[in-house]
Amino acid sequence: MINVSLAFSREKDPFVAGKEAAEEALEDVRKPDIALVFVSGSYDIKQVWKGLKSALDCDIIGCSTAGEILNEPKFGTVSLALISTDYIRFFTTSEGRCPDYEYLGRSLTENLIKESGVKTLGYYIRRESGRTLLLAFHAFLFLVCGIGGSGSEFARGVREVIRGYPLVFGGSAGDDLKFEKTWVFDKWKLHSDGAVGCILDTKLPVGVGVGHGWTPISPPFVVTKSQGNKLLELDGKPAVEVYSEVLGEKIAEKLVKEPLGKAALVYPLGIIDIHGRYRLRHPIRALEDGSIICSGDVPMGHVVRIMSTDEGKMIDAAKSAARQALESIGEPNPEDIGLAIIPDCAARMAIFGENKCKKEIEAVKEVIGDVPIVGFYTYGEYSSLGGGVEYLNETIVVGIISRRSLLL
Numbered sequence: 001m002i003n004v005s006l007a008f009s010r011e012k013d014p015f016v017a018g019k020e021a022a023e024e025a026l027e028d029v030r031k032p033d034i035a036l037v038f039v040s041g042s043y044d045i046k047q048v049w050k051g052l053k054s055a056l057d058c059d060i061i062g063c064s065t066a067g068e069i070l071n072e073p074k075f076g077t078v079s080l081a082l083i084s085t086d087y088i089r090f091f092t093t094s095e096g097r098c099p100d101y102e103y104l105g106r107s108l109t110e111n112l113i114k115e116s117g118v119k120t121l122g123y124y125i126r127r128e129s130g131r132t133l134l135l136a137f138h139a140f141l142f143l144v145c146g147i148g149g150s151g152s153e154f155a156r157g158v159r160e161v162i163r164g165y166p167l168v169f170g171g172s173a174g175d176d177l178k179f180e181k182t183w184v185f186d187k188w189k190l191h192s193d194g195a196v197g198c199i200l201d202t203k204l205p206v207g208v209g210v211g212h213g214w215t216p217i218s219p220p221f222v223v224t225k226s227q228g229n230k231l232l233e234l235d236g237k238p239a240v241e242v243y244s245e246v247l248g249e250k251i252a253e254k255l256v257k258e259p260l261g262k263a264a265l266v267y268p269l270g271i272i273d274i275h276g277r278y279r280l281r282h283p284i285r286a287l288e289d290g291s292i293i294c295s296g297d298v299p300m301g302h303v304v305r306i307m308s309t310d311e312g313k314m315i316d317a318a319k320s321a322a323r324q325a326l327e328s329i330g331e332p333n334p335e336d337i338g339l340a341i342i343p344d345c346a347a348r349m350a351i352f353g354e355n356k357c358k359k360e361i362e363a364v365k366e367v368i369g370d371v372p373i374v375g376f377y378t379y380g381e382y383s384s385l386g387g388g389v390e391y392l393n394e395t396i397v398v399g400i401i402s403r404r405s406l407l408l
Helices: 014-026 045-055 101-116 151-162 239-247 249-257 262-266 311-328 346-352 358-368
Strands: 003-009 034-040 059-065 068-070 078-084 088-095 123-128 131-136 138-144 167-172 184-186 195-202 206-211 221-227 230-234 269-272 278-281 283-286 292-294 303-308 337-345 373-378 381-385 388-392 396-402
Touching (some): 003 068, 014 034, 014 045, 034 068, 034 373, 045 059, 045 078, 059 088, 059 195, 059 373, 068 078, 088 101, 101 151, 101 195, 167 206, 167 337, 167 373, 184 195, 206 311, 239 283, 239 303, 262 283, 278 303, 278 388, 311 346, 337 346, 346 358, 346 373, 381 396
Parallel strands (some): 138 167
Antiparallel strands (some): 003 078, 034 078, 068 373, 088 195, 221 303, 269 278, 283 292
16 A cells, blocks of 8 residues: 655765665656655755756655664665555645744645645544544645754744644754755755645554653753743743753853753753643753753743753653554554654764664664664654644654555
């Protein structure tokens, strides 16, 4: 019911790399409906895109990355999955040159729904093994430029359109941790300041799970002053001062002197939601005024805690995300899973290191089996949580597509 072909290229010439990866994948799936493409930020993305289009006559959705995932972590590649199925209709579109990311999320989602002709976003109810499963007829995949706009605002815009109904997953594009420019693209356009999206009008169950593995190491603090992603005060004190009290002055100093260093990666903020879960915010850098720039919005009035983790907890979280995805569609056998799509935070990869980050993907495989996996290391993740899409950090998202029809 779904055929998938994976391929990658490390060819130095970017046009040839795009063309070579596409042609290799076409050997197994000759008439694909869509290509999911993830490209190392070390490449000239425009030339890769041209190479892909020279070989493919299907829809395309892709982005630049901080690392690619194709059954295992890869770096410095053009990696892709070709998908062919009669049970999913794919519709893609993109928008760029939009500094207002809330408008971007709203407009892109509205245009996707319009392009698809979908009148109602809904679910199919199926009872299986004594449980009632709520299976989505529609799912959204978003790839968003990871520099220059707010992921929190993009998620807010998407949420305004779809409310809590369909499944959502995706990630923010990367550029191999250079933090200079990221890219997203579909078949028709390439953007360094926008987003691409795909709506899946599906008869095959789609499941999504998330996990991060961080736990609180501080008492709760109230965000008493913030401006978007700039955290100024916690409990009326400068944010850096609070980090110093909890972690010590040396680590707080590293936030100032080593932006995006390991101290910032290991000790994110956890925003407590109404379900008692923690949404993470990566502290990008500390400023001289005692404020901290975070990777997403930290709203005033919310309660936060400083978090920490270790490799074991991160691996357990990856397994948990995979189990969530499976349980949401009735725990199919591995042979019934057609594809896994994994947006995984680049911060997690950086903590593991390039040589050890495969442990996380191996942990996912322990749960879902040896199924085709495609994905990338992101600058932020998107997923459906608690009835609405959220922007996440330092999190792994596992999306799976079943081979079994919703209607069987």
